[in-house]
Amino acid sequence: MAAIAIVIVSHSKQLALGVRELAAQMVQGQVSIAVAAGIEDPENPLGTDPIQVYEAIASVFSDDGVLVLMDLGSALLSAEMAIEFLPEAQQQKVYLCEAPLVEGAIAAVVAAAAGRDIHQVMAEARGALLAKATQLNVNPLSVVSDNIEAKNPESPTKEIRLIVSNRLGLHARPAAQFVGTVARFQSQILVQNLTRNTGLVRGDSINQVTTLGVRQGHELVITATGFDADEALEALQALFANNFGEDNVALNSPPTFHHEITLATHGELLGIAASGGIAIAPVVHYQPTHITITEYHVDDPESEWQRIQTAIHTAKQEIQAVFSQASLQIGDTEAAIFDAQLLFLEDPVLLEAAYGRISDHHINAEAAWQAVVDEVATSYRTLEDSYLQERVDDVVDVGQRVLRLLAGNLPANLHLDEPAILVATDLTPSDTARLDPTKVLGICTTFGSATSHSAIIARTLGIPAVLGVDAQVLHLADGTLMALDGESGKAWVEPESHILELLAAKQSAWQTAQQEARTTAHQPAITLDGRQVSVFANIGSINDVQVAVASGAEGVGLLRTEFLYLDRISAPTEEEQLEVYQAIAQILDNRPLIIRTLDIGGDKPLPYLRVGFPEPNPFLGWRGIRFCLDRPELFKTQLRAILRASIGHQIKIMLPMIATLGEIRAAKVILGEVQTELNQAGIPFDAAIKVGIMVEVPSAVAIADQLAAEVDFFSIGTNDLSQYVMASDRTNPRVANLVDALHPAVLRMVQQTIQAAHAAGISVGLCGELAADTLATPILLGLGLDELSVNPQSIPGVKQAIAQLSIVESEAIVASALQQDSAVDVRKLISTSVTPPA
Numbered sequence: 001m002a003a004i005a006i007v008i009v010s011h012s013k014q015l016a017l018g019v020r021e022l023a024a025q026m027v028q029g030q031v032s033i034a035v036a037a038g039i040e041d042p043e044n045p046l047g048t049d050p051i052q053v054y055e056a057i058a059s060v061f062s063d064d065g066v067l068v069l070m071d072l073g074s075a076l077l078s079a080e081m082a083i084e085f086l087p088e089a090q091q092q093k094v095y096l097c098e099a100p101l102v103e104g105a106i107a108a109v110v111a112a113a114a115g116r117d118i119h120q121v122m123a124e125a126r127g128a129l130l131a132k133a134t135q136l137n138v139n140p141l142s143v144v145s146d147n148i149e150a151k152n153p154e155s156p157t158k159e160i161r162l163i164v165s166n167r168l169g170l171h172a173r174p175a176a177q178f179v180g181t182v183a184r185f186q187s188q189i190l191v192q193n194l195t196r197n198t199g200l201v202r203g204d205s206i207n208q209v210t211t212l213g214v215r216q217g218h219e220l221v222i223t224a225t226g227f228d229a230d231e232a233l234e235a236l237q238a239l240f241a242n243n244f245g246e247d248n249v250a251l252n253s254p255p256t257f258h259h260e261i262t263l264a265t266h267g268e269l270l271g272i273a274a275s276g277g278i279a280i281a282p283v284v285h286y287q288p289t290h291i292t293i294t295e296y297h298v299d300d301p302e303s304e305w306q307r308i309q310t311a312i313h314t315a316k317q318e319i320q321a322v323f324s325q326a327s328l329q330i331g332d333t334e335a336a337i338f339d340a341q342l343l344f345l346e347d348p349v350l351l352e353a354a355y356g357r358i359s360d361h362h363i364n365a366e367a368a369w370q371a372v373v374d375e376v377a378t379s380y381r382t383l384e385d386s387y388l389q390e391r392v393d394d395v396v397d398v399g400q401r402v403l404r405l406l407a408g409n410l411p412a413n414l415h416l417d418e419p420a421i422l423v424a425t426d427l428t429p430s431d432t433a434r435l436d437p438t439k440v441l442g443i444c445t446t447f448g449s450a451t452s453h454s455a456i457i458a459r460t461l462g463i464p465a466v467l468g469v470d471a472q473v474l475h476l477a478d479g480t481l482m483a484l485d486g487e488s489g490k491a492w493v494e495p496e497s498h499i500l501e502l503l504a505a506k507q508s509a510w511q512t513a514q515q516e517a518r519t520t521a522h523q524p525a526i527t528l529d530g531r532q533v534s535v536f537a538n539i540g541s542i543n544d545v546q547v548a549v550a551s552g553a554e555g556v557g558l559l560r561t562e563f564l565y566l567d568r569i570s571a572p573t574e575e576e577q578l579e580v581y582q583a584i585a586q587i588l589d590n591r592p593l594i595i596r597t598l599d600i601g602g603d604k605p606l607p608y609l610r611v612g613f614p615e616p617n618p619f620l621g622w623r624g625i626r627f628c629l630d631r632p633e634l635f636k637t638q639l640r641a642i643l644r645a646s647i648g649h650q651i652k653i654m655l656p657m658i659a660t661l662g663e664i665r666a667a668k669v670i671l672g673e674v675q676t677e678l679n680q681a682g683i684p685f686d687a688a689i690k691v692g693i694m695v696e697v698p699s700a701v702a703i704a705d706q707l708a709a710e711v712d713f714f715s716i717g718t719n720d721l722s723q724y725v726m727a728s729d730r731t732n733p734r735v736a737n738l739v740d741a742l743h744p745a746v747l748r749m750v751q752q753t754i755q756a757a758h759a760a761g762i763s764v765g766l767c768g769e770l771a772a773d774t775l776a777t778p779i780l781l782g783l784g785l786d787e788l789s790v791n792p793q794s795i796p797g798v799k800q801a802i803a804q805l806s807i808v809e810s811e812a813i814v815a816s817a818l819q820q821d822s823a824v825d826v827r828k829l830i831s832t833s834v835t836p837p838a
Helices: 013-027 050-060 074-085 101-113 118-135 140-149 172-182 206-210 229-241 301-335 337-344 348-361 365-381 392-407 429-433 453-461 471-475 497-522 542-550 574-588 625-630 632-645 661-680 698-702 704-708 718-725 744-759 774-783 792-803 807-817 823-833
Strands: 002-010 031-037 066-070 094-097 157-163 188-193 219-225 268-270 272-275 278-285 420-424 440-445 465-467 481-485 490-493 534-539 556-560 593-596 651-655 690-695 713-716 763-766 787-790
Touching: 002 013, 002 050, 002 074, 002 101, 013 031, 013 101, 013 301, 013 348, 031 050, 031 101, 050 066, 050 074, 066 074, 066 101, 066 118, 074 094, 094 118, 101 118, 101 348, 157 229, 172 206, 172 229, 172 337, 206 337, 206 348, 206 365, 219 229, 272 453, 278 440, 278 497, 301 337, 301 348, 301 365, 301 392, 337 392, 348 365, 365 392, 392 429, 420 481, 429 453, 440 481, 453 465, 465 481, 481 497, 497 792, 534 542, 534 792, 542 574, 542 792, 556 574, 556 787, 574 593, 574 632, 625 632, 625 661, 632 651, 632 661, 651 661, 651 713, 661 690, 661 704, 690 698, 690 704, 698 704, 698 718, 698 744, 704 713, 704 744, 713 744, 718 744, 744 763, 744 774, 744 807, 744 823, 774 792, 774 807, 774 823, 787 792, 807 823
Parallel strands: 002 031, 002 066, 066 094, 278 420, 420 440, 440 465, 534 556, 534 787, 556 593, 593 651, 651 690, 690 713, 713 763, 763 787
Antiparallel strands: 157 219, 188 219, 268 490, 272 465, 278 481, 481 490
């Protein structure tokens, strides 16, 4: 616990307790905070008592200092009088601070938790009005100079200037990384966009950073004041130097099409080309549930603040679930859109504003939340930058999620019984990420743009989309036939036969072109010096396996079986699972199929399978093989289905989250029991079925030689391995930037695992997100992996990357990469070391 203590003196006990709760949450109990507030008079409880103040100071007294924050009037007199009751030696350690109560308390506890001295803590408290000054267009420069530079000479302000080089500037994902990096340091970090001549804003506020309107080529000045200022600025500089991990080649940028804009013909609607492809299907309208808010007076503002905190906590869980599901469908890179939504819910400026509205105006939680969200949305809409204006969608999306939880409403259902074109006013990113591309054949909305996050997700899912069409489309009856061309930005209502023929021909030509582009993907991936590397697919549904085979997958390296357990009220039966496993194996046509047994927990909770108390740290809790071993009947049901499906197919079993030898042996005992039961029942299965494990826990790496003696293959899961090695939750945007599988610490773990596997004569693959990053391909080849398993869309690019490299060259890069200091250095090394093919 930090040595400096805080005392909050207020006329209102409820207010003081609320401020203490808010401040304590910021530092999770690391700072002693005492309250002296109100008087013992039921008829008139407002006031301050010097004895109370004295007792509060004495209860938390520290030789490192006690900071006393007060509201108005008698609070100051009571505090001054209370100090006189203290021994003279202690009086010198108590400091009365004129900082604003709420903002000052939050700033003070954060500074105290960071280990700053009492003068630095006071300076932070006094400077806490900076965010409000910026938001209210008060000159923030004077606030900074008065409260930090002049009053905190012990911590000089450091400054860097940077030119932004990544293609879309500080859009949501880079802004989330920026704020997450700032949060790792204790220094006060401020940012100014010199190109747009903005004021300084707080670097820890996702909304203030985003509304700077930072685009490619803009010059920023970043200042840091505090003991770790140099380290903070160095970390931020590295983010910019690495383009925030983004390629400037827009892999998922809005399509640019060369076509003539013509006036709409009969039944034709003109819109914005947002996601290429042709769709012809009946329309189905989607109307999100409208939440009506009524403002009313409340007598207990603290309970309303608690309601907001509860709703925000639940919203975070929901967004993390959306992130997890989106990662399966569209990959971690695009799913990182939801990182910014998580940071929105942690934005201190937003939370302070919501708390202030409730406590100052005594209004209900719904009204306060809606008001602050509307203010943020308005600040985005007033920006000159059209791209940043579109971030309103994300603000509204996350704002509505919390509002729905406050109102007790259920989420709108997007389930479709038959394939259709979805017609709506607009779709939020959360809505779009939940779409099933086999049922939603196209999207047609009256709002939206090609650079919105919803459009990006639609392109990644391969769903054709035409946005911004005339509102008349909202009056169509469900079932009306529509055709749309996501390349030209046109849609047709009840299209005539010649239109349908033209679109069918265009669709056929597009499919032919796609097929030609995939031809090389169906060839083996062989390096320049003759080494063949298997390229498999990670899949999470029957639909995925069809895409995988069409994309050139040589098998399935990871079948995530969780999809069978999602969106249900009970676990799938043995017969249901058998049907799916057989169908996938049939499509693979004797290619290998590695089925990972159920891996829930962490970021993948299933309500009907959870029992007991919520886990404070689910990634370190009851998940993966741990859960299955504790639920042997559930585990046996899945193993029976896998074994029954194995006849006539190349099916392998893979166990997730193995951390000990005992877990493997226990799982093999259960597998043996199931095999005995099937034998006794005369049910055939592959008696020689291979069993492997996921290596994603550091303990598994440490004993990889022992584990290798127990199994037939390894598959390295770098997503989880990275977060466990770096002790950083990959779903927490504040630390997610640390979870980089190219960090030398992670690469050394991968190397150790491969060496142990090969020494034991077993194969080893890698099925984490890293396998799909073609920048990492030379590293993975040089480490000696036998197979890579990636999302289906990445297969052609990975095969092409392998064909342009040699093992000798790759091994030389690895030798150097393992000696680098950081993931950023490894990326620089790769980009300067790879020799372009002749």
